[in-house]
Amino acid sequence: MTFMALLTKELRLRLRRERSVWVIITYLLVMGLLGFGFLQRESAFSGGYQGYLLSQIGVQLYTLLSFVQLFLIVFIAPAFTSTAINGEKERQTFDLLLCSKLSSFSLLAGKLIAGLANALLLIAASIPLFSLVFFFGGVAPGQVLSALVVFVMTAVVTGTFSLFCSTLLRRPTVSTAIAYTFCVLWMFSYWIIYLLAIGSSFYGNPRWFIWIQWLSAWNPISALNSTLTSGAGGTGMISLHGLLLAPWVAFTLMSLLITLILFLLSIVFVKPNFTNRFQSWIRPLGEKLKSPAKDTAAV
Amino acid sequence: MIKVQNVYKRYRSVHALEDLSLEVPQGAIYGLIGPNGAGKTTLLRILGALLSPTAGQVWFDDEEVSRSPITIQRKVGYMPDFFGVYPDLTSTEYLEFYAGIHGVARRKLASTITDLLELVDLTSKRDAPVETLSRGMKQRLCLARALVHDPDVLLLDEPASGLDPRARIELRELLRTLHGMGKTIVISSHILLELAEMCTDVAIIQGGHLVIAGGVEQVTHSLGGTPQLEVRVLERLEDARKLLQSMPEISQLMNGNGNNDVIHAEFTGDDRALHRILAALIAQDIPVVSFAPRKGGGRLEEVFMSITEGGSAT
Numbered sequence A: 001m002t003f004m005a006l007l008t009k010e011l012r013l014r015l016r017r018e019r020s021v022w023v024i025i026t027y028l029l030v031m032g033l034l035g036f037g038f039l040q041r042e043s044a045f046s047g048g049y050q051g052y053l054l055s056q057i058g059v060q061l062y063t064l065l066s067f068v069q070l071f072l073i074v075f076i077a078p079a080f081t082s083t084a085i086n087g088e089k090e091r092q093t094f095d096l097l098l099c100s101k102l103s104s105f106s107l108l109a110g111k112l113i114a115g116l117a118n119a120l121l122l123i124a125a126s127i128p129l130f131s132l133v134f135f136f137g138g139v140a141p142g143q144v145l146s147a148l149v150v151f152v153m154t155a156v157v158t159g160t161f162s163l164f165c166s167t168l169l170r171r172p173t174v175s176t177a178i179a180y181t182f183c184v185l186w187m188f189s190y191w192i193i194y195l196l197a198i199g200s201s202f203y204g205n206p207r208w209f210i211w212i213q214w215l216s217a218w219n220p221i222s223a224l225n226s227t228l229t230s231g232a233g234g235t236g237m238i239s240l241h242g243l244l245l246a247p248w249v250a251f252t253l254m255s256l257l258i259t260l261i262l263f264l265l266s267i268v269f270v271k272p273n274f275t276n277r278f279q280s281w282i283r284p285l286g287e288k289l290k291s292p293a294k295d296t297a298a299v
Numbered sequence B: 001m002i003k004v005q006n007v008y009k010r011y012r013s014v015h016a017l018e019d020l021s022l023e024v025p026q027g028a029i030y031g032l033i034g035p036n037g038a039g040k041t042t043l044l045r046i047l048g049a050l051l052s053p054t055a056g057q058v059w060f061d062d063e064e065v066s067r068s069p070i071t072i073q074r075k076v077g078y079m080p081d082f083f084g085v086y087p088d089l090t091s092t093e094y095l096e097f098y099a100g101i102h103g104v105a106r107r108k109l110a111s112t113i114t115d116l117l118e119l120v121d122l123t124s125k126r127d128a129p130v131e132t133l134s135r136g137m138k139q140r141l142c143l144a145r146a147l148v149h150d151p152d153v154l155l156l157d158e159p160a161s162g163l164d165p166r167a168r169i170e171l172r173e174l175l176r177t178l179h180g181m182g183k184t185i186v187i188s189s190h191i192l193l194e195l196a197e198m199c200t201d202v203a204i205i206q207g208g209h210l211v212i213a214g215g216v217e218q219v220t221h222s223l224g225g226t227p228q229l230e231v232r233v234l235e236r237l238e239d240a241r242k243l244l245q246s247m248p249e250i251s252q253l254m255n256g257n258g259n260n261d262v263i264h265a266e267f268t269g270d271d272r273a274l275h276r277i278l279a280a281l282i283a284q285d286i287p288v289v290s291f292a293p294r295k296g297g298g299r300l301e302e303v304f305m306s307i308t309e310g311g312s313a314t
Helices: A002-016 A018-046 A052-081 A086-090 A094-098 A104-131 A141-168 A172-198 A206-217 A220-226 A247-270 A274-298 B040-047 B069-075 B091-101 B106-119 B135-146 B165-180 B192-198 B216-222 B237-246 B271-283 B297-307
Strands: A238-240 A243-245 B002-011 B014-024 B029-033 B055-060 B076-079 B153-157 B184-189 B201-206 B209-215 B228-233 B250-254 B262-267 B288-294
Touching: A002 A018, A002 A104, A002 B091, A018 A052, A018 A104, A052 A104, A052 A141, A052 A172, A052 A220, A086 A094, A086 A141, A086 A172, A104 A141, A104 A247, A141 A172, A141 A220, A141 A247, A172 A206, A172 A220, A206 A238, A206 A247, A220 A247, A243 A247, B002 B040, B014 B040, B014 B055, B014 B201, B014 B209, B029 B040, B029 B192, B040 B153, B040 B184, B069 B076, B076 B135, B091 B106, B091 B135, B106 B135, B135 B153, B135 B165, B165 B184, B165 B192, B184 B192, B201 B216, B209 B216, B228 B237, B228 B271, B237 B250, B237 B262, B237 B271, B271 B288
Parallel strands: B029 B184, B029 B201, B076 B153, B153 B184
Antiparallel strands: A238 A243, B002 B014, B002 B055, B201 B209, B228 B262, B228 B288, B250 B262
């Protein structure tokens, strides 16, 4: 009940804002215009769509839309959660939440789900655009589903990290800046390190290879690439401690684990006086353990 | 009953509360009086289990606040000094949200909100966005929010600050109604006259220390803030002064603040004594045009100003 009350309030507040409508319109316009521009260019280049060329165009269009969608999600998801907690503190409504039955878990889960609902709404709104690709062929429904999983997990990780920042940091501007810095590093660090290492002596080192595999396994671009038929080397399996996994599966598992860790850390930090609360939980246990010793001393 | 025992609160080098002890009787309207920075808000936040004291204990009946903060928060309705609202919600949605997070059952939700809006006289604004309400209305809505889970204790931090005189009077009447409903109300303010008229008990805090605490009459008497009598006459001022001086219930005559037709006197009797004084003035045919007994609030304010003079903010 407490969780649902928070979720209802958050969704009411977010979806009533004019900004939400404009974000969806802009998002779909960007995706649609890019797809339209691509088709125009291909049409002019090939002088009409024929035979197997149609499926090639379908794959290329799908690849373009998928990567644009991934970048838009990373750009938009932090905006919905990076001020979720410190924004309440700034609005001076946080104390009122603390004086309620709302648990730390319900508070964070409500904020995260409401924030992600916006990102998921964008992903859902883009599905009809993606469906256009099926007219051209070349893309299997399974590929689209695995890409959707990558999109959702990317939104969940960026959303949870942003929520963690808003829990830990007092100022909304700082938490937003740090959340976006993380997103940029998360997207590109693997590729930058990879490119820098190609020419160096690290490249043939087996230990280095393990590290780069871990980095690659948790990179959204690599994960999305692995769901595309035309991805350069994207269809290869990743071996993590002897376990062979498709890159997007490895990405999903690692993202779930990291989301869980970030969420638990947020629970620890969201309410003040964690040390006192922790002590109040363990104090009765300590007293129970101490009492026999006291009795012995009295004797 | 709320019992505060030897509470200290320190923020690094700042000592917000120092060895503070007091008792709030059940069903009281308890006023916390002190200048800005005296530690009133810190004490209210400790009472509401929003802050832990550095040392000392706070008891609600037989429950210690730091051991069972969640239980205490369910018993308490807290209204902070500065509070935010969600401007895009309507008054009903605002109360629905807080009722929901306080675990009010869904079947009771509609009736609870209707009753609360009626109590705070905002029924006509039930569908109005919160941002369109005046400050006084927002304050009343916030009070309704604090009552949404029917708490036994209300902690109100400067509820009248920033309100116009009419809104203050309305708030005061509302608090009296709540007192009549058996709620214990702890209210902080620096407007002494208001608290003197409304509270059953007061505590004066300065620099984190308790200066004095107890029933209003007791504190007023301890600080020398005895009730006053103001008498205005058309003529024969000297005769009136002599007559008042001869009355045993008049302890002292004071200056009439520059008015040559007004007498201020310190008065220690009851209503019967007041009647005797008025009858004596009329029997002497002194033309009395105004006869106004006052509680000791005005004097209490003077005494409060003198004892807190130069107090350092903490």
